[in-house]
Amino acid sequence: xxxxxxxxxxxxxxxxxxxxxxxxxxxxxxxxxxxxxxxxxxxxxxxxxxxxxxxxxxxxxxxxxxxxxxxxxxxxxxxxxxxxxxxxxxxxxxxxxxxxxxxxxxxxxxxxxxxxxxxxxxxxxxxxxxxxxxxxxxxxxxxxxxxxxxxxxxxxxxxxxxxxxxxxxxxxxxxxxxxxxxxxxxxxxxxxxxxxxxxxxxxxxxxxxxxxxxxxxxxxxxxxxxxxxxxxxxxxxxxxxxxxxxxxxxxxxxxxxxxxxxxxxxxxxxxxxxxxxxxxxxxxxxxxxxxxxxxxxxxxxxxxxxxxxxxxxxxxxxxxxxxxxxxxxxxxxxxxxxxxxxxxxxxxxxxxxxxxxxxxxxxxxxxxxxxxxxxxxxxxxxxxxxxxxxxxxxxxxxxxxxxxxxxxxxxxxxxxxxxxxxxxxxxxxxxxxxxxxxxxxxxxxxxxxxxxxxxxxxxxxxxxxxxxxxxxxxxxxxxxxxxxxxxxxxxxxxxxxxxxxxxxxxxxxxxxxxxxxxxxxxxxxxxxx
Amino acid sequence: xxxxxxxxxxxxxxxxxxxxxxxxxxxxxxxxxxxxxxxxxxxxxxxxxxxxxxxxxxxxxxxxxxxxxxxxxxxxxxxxxxxxxxxxxxxxxxxxxxxxxxxxxxxxxxxxxxxxxxxxxxxxxxxxxxxxxxxxxxxxxxxxxxxxxxxxxxxxxxxxxxxxxxxxxxxxxxxxxxxxxxxxxxx
Numbered sequence: 001x002x003x004x005x006x007x008x009x010x011x012x013x014x015x016x017x018x019x020x021x022x023x024x025x026x027x028x029x030x031x032x033x034x035x036x037x038x039x040x041x042x043x044x045x046x047x048x049x050x051x052x053x054x055x056x057x058x059x060x061x062x063x064x065x066x067x068x069x070x071x072x073x074x075x076x077x078x079x080x081x082x083x084x085x086x087x088x089x090x091x092x093x094x095x096x097x098x099x100x101x102x103x104x105x106x107x108x109x110x111x112x113x114x115x116x117x118x119x120x121x122x123x124x125x126x127x128x129x130x131x132x133x134x135x136x137x138x139x140x141x142x143x144x145x146x147x148x149x150x151x152x153x154x155x156x157x158x159x160x161x162x163x164x165x166x167x168x169x170x171x172x173x174x175x176x177x178x179x180x181x182x183x184x185x186x187x188x189x190x191x192x193x194x195x196x197x198x199x200x201x202x203x204x205x206x207x208x209x210x211x212x213x214x215x216x217x218x219x220x221x222x223x224x225x226x227x228x229x230x231x232x233x234x235x236x237x238x239x240x241x242x243x244x245x246x247x248x249x250x251x252x253x254x255x256x257x258x259x260x261x262x263x264x265x266x267x268x269x270x271x272x273x274x275x276x277x278x279x280x281x282x283x284x285x286x287x288x289x290x291x292x293x294x295x296x297x298x299x300x301x302x303x304x305x306x307x308x309x310x311x312x313x314x315x316x317x318x319x320x321x322x323x324x325x326x327x328x329x330x331x332x333x334x335x336x337x338x339x340x341x342x343x344x345x346x347x348x349x350x351x352x353x354x355x356x357x358x359x360x361x362x363x364x365x366x367x368x369x370x371x372x373x374x375x376x377x378x379x380x381x382x383x384x385x386x387x388x389x390x391x392x393x394x395x396x397x398x399x400x401x402x403x404x405x406x407x408x409x410x411x412x413x414x415x416x417x418x419x420x421x422x423x424x425x426x427x428x429x430x431x432x433x434x435x436x437x438x439x440x441x442x443x444x445x446x447x448x449x450x451x452x453x454x455x456x457x458x459x460x461x462x463x464x465x466x467x468x469x470x471x472x473x474x475x476x477x478x479x480x481x482x483x484x485x486x487x488x489x490x491x492x493x494x495x496x497x498x499x500x501x502x503x504x505x506x507x508x509x510x511x512x513x514x515x516x517x518x519x520x521x522x523x524x525x526x527x528x529x
Numbered sequence: 530x531x532x533x534x535x536x537x538x539x540x541x542x543x544x545x546x547x548x549x550x551x552x553x554x555x556x557x558x559x560x561x562x563x564x565x566x567x568x569x570x571x572x573x574x575x576x577x578x579x580x581x582x583x584x585x586x587x588x589x590x591x592x593x594x595x596x597x598x599x600x601x602x603x604x605x606x607x608x609x610x611x612x613x614x615x616x617x618x619x620x621x622x623x624x625x626x627x628x629x630x631x632x633x634x635x636x637x638x639x640x641x642x643x644x645x646x647x648x649x650x651x652x653x654x655x656x657x658x659x660x661x662x663x664x665x666x667x668x669x670x671x672x673x674x675x676x677x678x679x680x681x682x683x684x685x686x687x688x689x690x691x692x693x694x695x696x697x698x699x700x701x702x703x704x705x706x707x708x709x710x711x712x713x714x715x716x
Contacts, residue, residue, distance in 0.1 A: 111536050179543045187536050217547050221554025233702060236558060239640045240599065240697030246571055247561050251554055312646055314570060 017519050026121075029113035031098045032517060034120050036416070038095025039409075041123055043485070045087030046402075048131070050478050052080040057440070057474040059457050060467050073457035074142035075134060081145025085263065086170045087127050089397065092405045093266040094119075094177045097205050100412065101181065103510035103517065104199045106190025106526040111183035112176075119176035126169035133159035144455060146256065149237035149248035153229045160230065164223045171220045178212035181205055190509070192528035196290070199508050200283065203290050204269030207297045211258045211265075214301075219255040222248065246311050253304035261300045264364075264396065265293060267404025268335060271357045273508065274411050275339050278354035279346025280505035285338040292331035292338075299328045309380045318377040325375035329368065336365055351503070352426030356407035359399055359434055367395030370445065385455075388448025394441045398477075399434075406433070406484070411506075413491050414498030418516030421491040429487060432480035439473025568650065572642035572693075577660065578653035578678065582618035585681050589614050592679065594623060595693035602698045604629055604637060604665070609672075617683055620655060622676045625694065629665035634705040637663045639673075639694045648690045651680035659694065664705040 018024050018033065025037060055076045059067045068076070098116065102109055110116050133140035136159045143151035152160060185206045189198070198206075225236040225248075235241025237248045268289075276283045283289065305313055305321040313321075339361045348354070370392040374383050383389060406429075413421050443466035448454075452463045459467065501511035509528070513521050565573040592615055594608035605628040615621045629635055639659040643649040654660075658673035665671065677692070 112540070175547055179540055179547075182543060183536050183539050186539060187532060213543055213546055214550055217551035218554040218557075221551050225555070225558075239695065240638050240699050241702065242640075244561070244565075244571065244573075247558065250561060251557050254554075254557065312571060314568060314647060317570075 027117070029109070029117050030519065031102050031110045031113065031116065032416075032519065034110075034113075034116050035095045035098030035100075037120050038091050038098055038123075041120070042088050042090075042092035042095060042405075043488075045083050045091070045127065047481065047485075049080050049083035049088055050481060052076045052083065053474060054478050056080060057471040060459070061471040062468070063459050063461055063464050065458055068457070070457050071139060071142060074144075074455070075140045077455050078141045078144055078147075079131070079134065082130065082141065083127070084397070085145060085259070086167075087123070089263045089401045089405070090174060091123060093205075093208070093263075093401075094174075094181075096201075096266065096270065096405070096408050096412075097177075097181050099416065100408075100510060101184055101202055101205060102188070103415075103513065103521060104202050104508055105185065105188065105193050106509050106522045106528060107184060107188035108520065108522050110180050111188055112180045115176050116180050119173045119180065122169050122173040122176075126166045126173065129162050129169070130166035133157075133162045136162070146252060147226075148252070149226065149229070149245050153226050153237055156230070161227065164227050167223045168220055171216045174212050175216045178209035178216070181209040182213070185209075190522065190525040190528050196287065197528065199269070200272035200286070200289055200293075201266065201269035204265040204272075204293050207293050208262050208265045211262050211297055211300065215255040215258040215262075218251065219259075222251045222255065225251070246308075249308050249311060250304070253307045254301075256307065257304040258297070258300040260393075260396070261296055263401045264404075265297070267360065267401050267408075268293065270404050270408040270411070271339065271360050273506075274353050274357040274407050275342050275361075277411070277503045277506035278351060278357070279343045279348050281342055281346040282507075283338070284341035284344075285334070288334055289338055292334040295331040296328060299324060299331070303328065306375055306377075306380075309377045310384045322375055322377040326372065329372055332368055336361060336368075347505075351410075352421070352423060352430055353407045353411035353503075355427065355430045355434075356403045356410065359430070360403045360407060363399030363403070363438075364396060367392060367397075367400060370395060383448065385453055386448040387444040387452045387454055390454050391441050391444035391448055394444070398437050398441065403433075406430075409488070411503070412510070413488070414502040415510060415515050415517055417492050417495075418498055419491050419495035420498050420502060421487055421495065425483065425487045425490075429480060429483050432483065433477055436473045436475075436477030436480055440470050440477055441473075443467070443470050443473075566650075570646060570649075572644050572646040572649045574641050574643055574649050574652055574654060576654075577657075578655050580653070580678075582678055582681055584616050584618040586616055588617050590617060590679050590683065590687070591689040592621070592677075593689070593691045594625075595691055596625060597693065597695045599695050599697045602637070602696055603631060604635070604696060604698075606694075606696045615679055617679045617681045620676060620678050622656075622674055624672045624674055625658065626670065626672055627663060627665060627696070628670040629667060632667045633700075634664060634666050635698060635700045636703045636705045637665070638697050638699045638703075639663070640697065642693045642695070644691045644693065645687060648683060648687045651683040651687075652690065652692065653678045653680060662699060662703055 018030065025033065028034060055068060059073055098110060138157040138159060140159055141147065141163045143156060185202055228234040229236050229238060235243040237243050237245050239245065272283055272289060303321055303325045305317060306325045309318055374380055374389065374392055410421060410426055447463045447466045452459050498515040500514050509526055512526065565571050566575050591612055593612040596607045598604065598606055607626060609624045609626060613621060613623065627637065641659050643652045654675060654677045656674060656676040658675060663673065
């Protein structure tokens with residue numbers, strides 16, 4: 001199941017290729033192997049989390065309770081969120097980082113290859129533990145992916161302790177991955193690769209890595225407090241002992257808001273590589289892109305309470321967090337305009353990566369706009385905890401993060417496998433995903449504005465039609481992802497041989513090495529002019 | 530290998546950041562408490578108030594009382610009057626009644642909250658049953674006083690505030706000692 005098949009092209013005869021058999025994957029320290037494992041793992045989690053979404057949409061196909069009980073429905077919404085956030089999106093970006101960052105900066109490998117192996121293998125352990133809770137007595141986590149106390153402490157199922165340790169393991173994995181990325185980017189750049197010459201994907205990942213290092217420990221802290229409240233008699237979040245449940249939300253969202261940028265910034269970077277390649281123009285405003293990314297990262301630390309407008313914070317607090325949140329639209333707008341300007345008067349062609357990238361720009365902007373609506377504190381009192389919020393964050397995560405990952409996968413698949421993917425099927429995948437995703441999530445705006453609450457398995461009759469449309473779109477989107485699996489496997493097994501640089505407008509060191517990328521690359525640093 | 534050395538140095542620094550941020554997560558707990566008390570966020574009230582104030586006879590403020598049982602709490606619990614009208618600066622007392630209908634001794638903790646939350650910083654309690662825990666023997670009933678002063682500096686637009694108590698069963702946490710306790714007599 002490897003994307004790295006061939007190792008004969010490089011001509012480094014004295015270097016051994018990959019070891020044979022299963023132990024290659026268990027013991028590997030090769031950034032390409034580990035990147036491949038991350039990507040496969042995240043795709044497996046994407047399908048698992050996706051099938052939970054299918055359960056949710058099947059139950060919501062009609063009003064009333066048909067398929068699952070409310071208890072199980074709650075577990076599905078919770079696990080869907082947790083698995084998609086921590087299991088699908090984040091590892092996919094770490095996989096892309098592992099594969100591409102050394103190739104983009106001319107490094108032979110990641111800076112800490114053994115730790116790299118460890119940080120990957122923590123993930124299967126963490127998610128086995130998390131998913132196993134579904135089969136335990138009392139069921140798995142049912143308190144929403146944001147696990148607000150006291151739902152996740154006083155009223156949690158017994159299995160919550162496993163959930164806590166799973167989060168700890170994921171946190172360790174992410175922190176180690178982030179340290180590795182920072183060390184690689186800061187220390188292993190080829191001579192001449194100055195910071196402001198780095199591809200934007202490397203830049204956005206560097207900033208993402210700092211975000212991870214800053215906030216994953218806070219997440220570890222908040223679940224540790226939960227653990228202590230549940231088992232050791234402390235009262236961080238229990239009002240009876242002098243604690244405060246609202247404190248949980250503050251600490252959680254101090255992690256949680258940077259987290260949503262962790263899930264989107266690498267996609268910004270990938271799209272900033274793909275759009276210039278297919279517009280056949282250099283990226284418009286490279287420097288402003290770097291500064292915009294850094295500004296978004298900085299602002300992400302001072303806006304967390306916009307998730308909590310309705311808990312009863314003072315008016316000055318509401319105003320501060322509202323204005324700070326609205327401010328994020330400025331650097332984000334800079335990025336969107338830069339992408340549009342890059343396309344402006346370009347010689348554009350629309351291969352699959354470009355289709356996903358253009359859809360990313362348009363649909364992410366829609367998600368950004370609904371985010372602006374939610375940022376308006378007085379209006380948020382109506383939108384809070386409705387399907388409007390669900391529509392918003394799925395518009396930034398599905399056509400944002402996920403389309404960014406699809407675009408990256410199609411863009412770099414020829415480099416990974418040495419074969420071109422099937423363009424016809426790729427376009428089919430895009431259009432099915434595009435239509436399915438919009439059908440699934442666009443109606444949620446309407447039902448949300450009309451007051452349909454999120455995380456409830458039943459709903460008012462008046463929402464029935466829109467929900468049925470949503471479910472049909474979701475089934476379409478879900479089924480289409482099996483097509484993606486087929487396309488990737490087909491591409492690994494064969495297809496038109498890919499040249500070193502399959503996209504004529506593409507730029508960067510990764511296109512100077514043969515396709516598929518040899519097992520060892522840049523043993524001697526390339527010359528960067 | 531200077532590269533290995535600089536990587537090691539960088540990794541150590543990043544690990545320090547990780548540990549510091551883990552600590553920061555916990556530091557948010559006292560920071561939050563301080564912020565809540567400083568700004569009256571979330572309706573949290575401060576501890577015992579020692580000061581005295583001149584009474585502002587010109588102004589009247591309605592103080593409503595609310596008593597709620599937390600989930601699984603079985604005591605009967607409520608104020609003796611739903612509301613009183615007070616002058617800012619004046620010291621007022623209200624009695625709350627609690628009754629343990631079970632056949633076991635139980636410990637309870639009342640948690641106060643003031644609404645609107647911006648008024649919390651101006652609501653001073655000189656004496657309150659919420660400062661301690663209450664132990665009630667089976668079938669025992671007590672009257673519990675709260676004595677408070679509404680600050681003279683209470684913002685002018687607040688004419689009406691609510692003091693809400695939620696009563697939690699903390700028997701498991703603080704097992705009641707076999708003795709009759711602290712029904713402090715009303716002065």
